[in-house]
Amino acid sequence: MKEKIKVMFVCSKKQKQKTITRTLDELIEIEAPDVYNFINVYSRENVIEQVNKHRPKIIFLSQNKSINTLELVKKIKSMHPSIVVFVILSDMLDDEQKTIDEYMAAGAYKCYFSALVLDTLVHDMYVALNLE
8 A cells, every 4th residue: 555645734823723724634535535634633732743743744833923024934944855744824924926936935835825725726736746
């Protein structure tokens, strides 16, 4: 049996209850149950330690107040350049394009806003890993 691709989602516990995490997990289970292994990490945990422990291929970072998401992208990409990092941004940003540019320059693969389309996100995961 082929090993599943590890996908890590980093968010706060409050975001987990309110955001796409549960829905994304369910969609992955329906669309590709033999492809992905979904791992939740809460932003108050040592995220880098969890990245080193689990060695995911993809990480979703949900922007929140308890972590500096931009610095985390930089650190992850400097330590593990092959990890694909997706960032989910708040819908209320002062300068959306500047924020996206900063994340992309830091090594993010793609940025989304919280009102994203889950099918698009799963498609982007396939493309990022050259599975199509």
